[in-house]
Amino acid sequence: MGDTVTSRVLAILAAFAPSHPSLTLSEIARRAGLPLPTAHRLVGELARWGALERDVSGAYRIGLRLWEVGSLAPRGLGLREAAMPFLEDLYESCHQNVQLAVLDGAEVVFVERISGRRSVRVVTRVGGRRPAAATGVGLVLLAYAPAAAQERVLAGPLTRFTARTLVEPAALRAVLAQVRRDGYAVSDRQIEDVSLSVAAPVRDGGGAVVAAVSVVVPAGAPPGQFVPAVLTAASGISGALSVPPARA
């Protein structure tokens, strides 16, 4: 019974997604697979606690209190706080999009993005996901991932976004070996025809690769031009992660 209620509460939270961040009660019930009275009761409890909020139209959104709890995730804002000064420096050095991401299965999750009004358009958002094989940060994270995790991704399917997306396992495997040799990755027009990214690994105090940092620049820009700045940022963040964070 406890299992059932907990899984229902989690199903309600999972009903919200970037493509539908605002849901009516009946939409929540349908997406969570719950009878309307059950959804009504649980949503009421979640809203009283602050995990959900109602907007002016009466629809439900994720609440500020859940955002606060989520901000305690070490791979979310904890990592992001350590990285921010170095991401700022990287942004100022190029005024292009700067991204920080972690690996979750076959996908990358973006934990930070700095995007000026003069940067090339990018399709990512903070808290958003992309297939790891198609992104610069993902190539870095896969290159240094445990072999079992790599093999699961190489077993496919690999999603095609453009004519240049890596969808052949052998080609992807060769690129991952290249990334380990070079210490950085270039993803050239694999997600969109208008942009490429240059990414480098972020390591924790034990030397494990825990995140990747990248710049996303217009297609046609020489990637090599951005490599030193991206490596500098990655090295700075790695250094910050190897000392215990100051607590506010």
Next chain:
Amino acid sequence: MGDTVTSRVLAILAAFAPSHPSLTLSEIARRAGLPLPTAHRLVGELARWGALERDVSGAYRIGLRLWEVGSLAPRGLGLREAAMPFLEDLYESCHQNVQLAVLDGAEVVFVERISGRRSVRVVTRVGGRRPAAATGVGLVLLAYAPAAAQERVLAGPLTRFTARTLVEPAALRAVLAQVRRDGYAVSDRQIEDVSLSVAAPVRDGGGAVVAAVSVVVPAGAPPGQFVPAVLTAASGISGALSVPPARA
């Protein structure tokens, strides 16, 4: 019974806080007021879903998946994404700490902070809280809050941090009137003796004040010097909030 389980799940999430982001199972049980077997079962369910994660020591932390769900909060990352380009411009104009905050009762919650390596030290963190009356962003948010919300704060208690913290209701009331006249707030050494902040209101498409933006600079700096840049950022963010956001 459903109520009970839901409240237990929420009590487990609420056991985590900025001052203790990592907890053992027995610490979770104690803080949530639950018997150890109950905590064990619910924590297991939360961990399988990704709401909690175990670190190398075996202790539990908030998980990446809860961070992702939390990132959908409109007053969290939604607001923050709209504001980021203008916060970047503000940061580049002064290289001081830049903050974006919303009001929750008598406290402000910081939804963004840009802090360079050259900025004065600040005690806030993203996802952190401070009493509204003692901060620049809080004075702005209180000044434009509904009268009932203002009165609850004025009824106290008002926490003292420094000799200059506003703790007299009459003095605070006068400052709020001044903020409405000026259109910005200055909080001079109210939180720490080393810093002051200049803050301005962010409005949604309907004209309601939904957030505040500030710079935190070393004490002794002339506040007036930062007012134009802060007002420009606030105006830019307000403009971005008055158009529907693009969806990635």
